[in-house]
Structures are given as structure tokens and as C-alpha cells.
Amino acid sequence: MTKFDRNHPALATLKERYPLTKESSSKQTWHVTLDMKNIDIEYHPGDSVGILAQNDPVLVDHLIEAMRAKPTDLITHKRTGEKFPLHAFLSRCANLSRITSSFLKLLHECEASLEAKEHMQNLLADKSKLRAFLSENDPLNLLRDYAKSKLPLQELCDQFGPLLPRFYSVASSQYTQKDTLDLTVALFTWMQNNEKRYGIASHFLCHLAEIGKTPIPLYVQPAPHFRLPAAHDTPIIMIGPGTGIAPFRAFMQERQHHGASGKHWLFFGERNRKSDFFYESEWNAHKNLELHTAFSRDQEEKVYVQHKMLENAKELYAWLQDGAHLYVCGDAKIMAKDVDNALHEIILKHGNMSEDEVKSYIKSLKKEGRYRLDVY
Ligand SMILES: Cc1cc2nc3c(=O)[nH]c(=O)nc-3n(C[C@H](O)[C@H](O)[C@H](O)COP(=O)(O)OP(=O)(O)OC[C@H]3O[C@@H](n4cnc5c(N)ncnc54)[C@H](O)[C@@H]3O)c2cc1C
Incomplete structure (x- = not known):
């Protein structure tokens, strides 16, 4: 039995990464090598690792601004009761690429403009329109478009979906690579109102994590x-x-x-x-x-x-x-x-x-x- 799990992850760091795709490619896939030295963990070919990624700090900053809040404002995690400064909460606990319907409901309740309120009401009343709207928008563009006054911060944070682990197949054998673990990661990107957005974990692994520095929390998901x-x-x-x-x-x-x-x-x-x-x-x-x-x-x-x-x-x-x-x-x-x-x-x-x-x-x-x- 592995002693690491989602609640008690091992902390690896990045040893190396390089693109497997050439510049002319229509997409990006990266080879990511994690430094596993001094981590007592066992895995087998076929297993995946669950990665607990962090959101892009630039996105977090934009979101705090759109919330008219301060990075140091204290937030209580609704599930664990743990207290976090807003910046840490948004970085590590919230799925910032997805809007939940309760997030939209809260905005609807707090909306002052009748026109905007009616628009949201129409969306909330029509399941298929709502589904399309939620998949085409994200919290940042929604807050920028609608939140013209300060919203109740704790309540707003309660409406984010949780930032769940993402799984990646182990691409190396422990026999061959004792202290390192390889992954093959496809980078997810899409456009949101003319701004580039990235998949949370693939962006974290392919761009954000700094070599030898950023802790990468992970655990083995046996297969x-x-x-x-x-x-x-x-x-x-x-x-x-x-x-x-x-x-x-x-x-x-x-x-x-x-x-x-x-x-x-x-x-x-x-x-x-x-x-x-x-x-x-x-x-x-x-x-x-x-x-x-x-x-x-x-x-x-x-x-x-x-x-x-x-x-x-x-x-x-x-x-x-x-x-x-x-x-x-x-x-x-x-x-x-x-x-x-x-x-x-x-x-x-x-x-x-x-x-x-x-x-x-x-x-x-x-x-x-x-x-x-x-x-x-
Ligand atoms: C067992 C298992 C093994 C896996 N192995 C691998 C592997 O070896 N390599 C690998 O690369 N992946 C693997 N995956 C997939 C991986 O776990 C992730 O799902 C993938 O990397 C995307 O995660 P992300 O956090 O980068 O993107 P997310 O942030 O989760 O986004 C995911 C999707 O949502 C879309 N999206 C999100 N928000 C919006 C929005 N507002 N508007 C439009 N689109 C949006 C994105 O385009 C993307 O399609 C595996 C999955 C499983 C279950």
C-alpha cells in the first residue's frame, strides 16, 4: 500500500521538461520529468499519478482584482473549515476554469442591473442554454462582465468547484529510472474573449512549475x-x-x-x-x-x-x-x-x-x- 494519497501527497519537483512536438505542430505535448529523490513511493507501468496542480498566478491576480478583494483577505474552506488567504485559496483549492451554476445564481442574486439580471434569469431557467453558457465562460470573464459592485467574498468563494487532481500515466519504469518519473503531457489551450486560457494542470506542468523549485504534490493512482x-x-x-x-x-x-x-x-x-x-x-x-x-x-x-x-x-x-x-x-x-x-x-x-x-x-x-x- 502506498502511504501517499490525495490528502497526503508526496512533494516532487520538476527535474526537466521539453516539448515532444516541434514548433510547426498544431498542438503542444511535453515530456515532463519529475525529481523523486528521497520519496519512498512505488508504482508500476500502467499506473497513473494524481497531480494536485495550482492555478496560474496571473489568472489568480486578475480574479482578485475582478472580485474587488485583497490577496490577504481570509477565506474559510467550506469543506474542511481551514482558513486561507484569498490568494492561496484561489491558487490551490478552486477550479478557476469552470463556472458552477451556483456561482451564476449568486451573481444573479447580487446583480443590480435589471437587464443583466434578466439575462442571467433566462439562462438559469433553460437547462441547455445554461450548460452551453457554463462551458463557454469562466469565472474571470463572468465577474468582469457582471460584477460591477463588490460581492460577498466568502459566499463567492464557496461557489467555486473544487480543484481536483488530474491524472497522468507514468511514462517510465522504476527499474530504469530510480529517482525520476516521466510524464507525457498534452497542453490544453483555448481562447476566452480573445485571451488565451490553459488547462489548469497541463499549464502547471508544462509552463508554470519551476525546475527544482515548485513543489508538485502527487500520489500514485494504481491501475x-x-x-x-x-x-x-x-x-x-x-x-x-x-x-x-x-x-x-x-x-x-x-x-x-x-x-x-x-x-x-x-x-x-x-x-x-x-x-x-x-x-x-x-x-x-x-x-x-x-x-x-x-x-x-x-x-x-x-x-x-x-x-x-x-x-x-x-x-x-x-x-x-x-x-x-x-x-x-x-x-x-x-x-x-x-x-x-x-x-x-x-x-x-x-x-x-x-x-x-x-x-x-x-x-x-x-x-x-x-x-x-x-x-x-
Ligand atoms: C487515468 C487517466 C490518465 C491520463 N493520462 C494522461 C496522460 O498521460 N497525459 C495527458 O496529457 N493527459 C492524461 N490524462 C488527462 C488529464 O488527466 C487531464 O484531464 C488533462 O491534462 C486536462 O487537464 P487540465 O487541468 O490541463 O485541463 P482542465 O483545466 O481540466 O480543462 C480540461 C478541458 O476543459 C476545457 N475547458 C475548461 N474550461 C473551459 C472553458 N471555460 N471554455 C472552453 N473550454 C474549457 C479544456 O479545453 C479542456 O478540454 C489522463 C486522464 C486519466 C483519467
């Missing part, structure tokens, strides 16, 4: 459902587009450390080969790794990992028949379903099975722990 096979000669198939690649870097480090004789097959996908081929040289250095890549925007027709699976359907089915374990990590909304459909198609065709037989084949793969997912 017993996503472990390597116990036998080192078992073949494994890894499907990890985007940041879904992270645990497979740890898998490969671990298998290499054990001198695993089992075969390895990796499917990686991103937008462009030139700018988004994460860890390319590392994959090329592995001797017993078969690699198939799908760069969706390198040609007119979009190509994804499931297309590469289908192109190699016969061999993939043979691997499964040979006892391979298949792992999928990354996007839950679209990718995992497309991969599942491709798997279905492959077994149907090359196993000469009926639909029902395919379903029970996949069911037994899952039951035997040979088809494992870690998707988000």
Missing part, C-alpha cells in the same frame, strides 16, 4: 487493470495514439530491463510525422519492437491507428492466437471505440467466426486479462 503480463515471453500489442503512448514507454523500459523475450508491437498515431512523432528515436532503439504509425494529417485521407490495425489484420489475429495481450490507452470518446470495432472486424474475418462468436472471443480476451484498456 491493476492495466498491468504487463507476468510472463516476459508473452507477446504484447500496444495501441497508444497521442498521450496514450505514455504507459507503453514504461512498458518497454520494464520489459527491456527484464530482458523480455516476448514480441512487442506498438501502434502510435498523431497528426504529423514531422512534428508529432513522440519518442521516435527511443522506439527505433528497441530491437524487438514492431512499430506501426498513423499520422492522420500527412495525407488527404485521415489515417488512424485502427486503419493500421486493419492493414495488418492477419498478423494481428495470429498474435492474438499466439496468446498476445492487447492494450489500448488514450482517447475514450472516439479512439477506443474505433479500435474496438477494428478488433471486432479483424477477428470476424481472420477467425472465420460469426458475430456471436466474435463477441464471445473478445469477452474471453477481456476475462483472461488479454484485452486491457486505460482510456480517458
Whole structure:
């Protein structure tokens, strides 16, 4: 059992970070190395770490100004009863990228302008309009637009959603890296009223945390459902587009450390080969790794990992028949379903099975722990 948890996190620092994407890329993904020296913590390939990030201090300053408050004003945390100066409360406890409906309700109650009050009333009365409004706005732009007089500070702070931990797959093996832990972090950005906004934890890890200085509170989130096979000669198939690649870097480090004789097959996908081929040289250095890549925007027709699976359907089915374990990590909304459909198609065709037989084949793969997912 790990002794660190959400309420008692370990404090790591940043050792190193660098972009995995080139400047020409349409997005940013970073390699983040945490310094874990003197932290007695155990994790396994497949596990994630929960990171307790802090909000951007510039955003916090803007928000305090928009609240017409002082950074030193004292706030009582409504759940724990702990007292915090406003600046610390907003930095560490509040989700500043999301508005809650109770936040809007409070603004509505305190609003003096009849026109603005009516606008908010209309939003609060219409669930779908409200949902759209809450997802398109954030506390700062709402306060700037509506809070023309000072609001009850404690009550306002009570309406923020809690700043929850964000999870990141461990991208390194403890056998290979004793004192450091690697992550692969995609930076979230979007525009809010012509101002750039960032995802809280990805911004914290990719930009804000200072090397060797900023404490990074974390704990291990074990993933017993996503472990390597116990036998080192078992073949494994890894499907990890985007940041879904992270645990497979740890898998490969671990298998290499054990001198695993089992075969390895990796499917990686991103937008462009030139700018988004994460860890390319590392994959090329592995001797017993078969690699198939799908760069969706390198040609007119979009190509994804499931297309590469289908192109190699016969061999993939043979691997499964040979006892391979298949792992999928990354996007839950679209990718995992497309991969599942491709798997279905492959077994149907090359196993000469009926639909029902395919379903029970996949069911037994899952039951035997040979088809494992870690998707988000
Ligand atoms: C088990 C697990 C493993 C994971 N592993 C990884 C990993 O290895 N690497 C990785 O990069 N991620 C991973 N994730 C995802 C990660 O935990 C975070 O969800 C992700 O980094 C975004 O967090 P954030 O704090 O940066 O963004 P948040 O602040 O949480 O924002 C998240 C989303 O909300 C949108 N958003 C928020 N506010 C607004 C607004 N006002 N207007 C418009 N859009 C808005 C953002 O565009 C974004 O889509 C994993 C998740 C899980 C559950």
C-alpha cells in the first residue's frame, strides 16, 4: 500500500521538461520529468499519478482584482473549515476554469442591473442554454462582465468547484529510472474573449512549475487493470495514439530491463510525422519492437491507428492466437471505440467466426486479462 494519497501527497519537483512536438505542430505535448529523490513511493507501468496542480498566478491576480478583494483577505474552506488567504485559496483549492451554476445564481442574486439580471434569469431557467453558457465562460470573464459592485467574498468563494487532481500515466519504469518519473503531457489551450486560457494542470506542468523549485504534490493512482503480463515471453500489442503512448514507454523500459523475450508491437498515431512523432528515436532503439504509425494529417485521407490495425489484420489475429495481450490507452470518446470495432472486424474475418462468436472471443480476451484498456 502506498502511504501517499490525495490528502497526503508526496512533494516532487520538476527535474526537466521539453516539448515532444516541434514548433510547426498544431498542438503542444511535453515530456515532463519529475525529481523523486528521497520519496519512498512505488508504482508500476500502467499506473497513473494524481497531480494536485495550482492555478496560474496571473489568472489568480486578475480574479482578485475582478472580485474587488485583497490577496490577504481570509477565506474559510467550506469543506474542511481551514482558513486561507484569498490568494492561496484561489491558487490551490478552486477550479478557476469552470463556472458552477451556483456561482451564476449568486451573481444573479447580487446583480443590480435589471437587464443583466434578466439575462442571467433566462439562462438559469433553460437547462441547455445554461450548460452551453457554463462551458463557454469562466469565472474571470463572468465577474468582469457582471460584477460591477463588490460581492460577498466568502459566499463567492464557496461557489467555486473544487480543484481536483488530474491524472497522468507514468511514462517510465522504476527499474530504469530510480529517482525520476516521466510524464507525457498534452497542453490544453483555448481562447476566452480573445485571451488565451490553459488547462489548469497541463499549464502547471508544462509552463508554470519551476525546475527544482515548485513543489508538485502527487500520489500514485494504481491501475491493476492495466498491468504487463507476468510472463516476459508473452507477446504484447500496444495501441497508444497521442498521450496514450505514455504507459507503453514504461512498458518497454520494464520489459527491456527484464530482458523480455516476448514480441512487442506498438501502434502510435498523431497528426504529423514531422512534428508529432513522440519518442521516435527511443522506439527505433528497441530491437524487438514492431512499430506501426498513423499520422492522420500527412495525407488527404485521415489515417488512424485502427486503419493500421486493419492493414495488418492477419498478423494481428495470429498474435492474438499466439496468446498476445492487447492494450489500448488514450482517447475514450472516439479512439477506443474505433479500435474496438477494428478488433471486432479483424477477428470476424481472420477467425472465420460469426458475430456471436466474435463477441464471445473478445469477452474471453477481456476475462483472461488479454484485452486491457486505460482510456480517458
Ligand atoms: C487515468 C487517466 C490518465 C491520463 N493520462 C494522461 C496522460 O498521460 N497525459 C495527458 O496529457 N493527459 C492524461 N490524462 C488527462 C488529464 O488527466 C487531464 O484531464 C488533462 O491534462 C486536462 O487537464 P487540465 O487541468 O490541463 O485541463 P482542465 O483545466 O481540466 O480543462 C480540461 C478541458 O476543459 C476545457 N475547458 C475548461 N474550461 C473551459 C472553458 N471555460 N471554455 C472552453 N473550454 C474549457 C479544456 O479545453 C479542456 O478540454 C489522463 C486522464 C486519466 C483519467
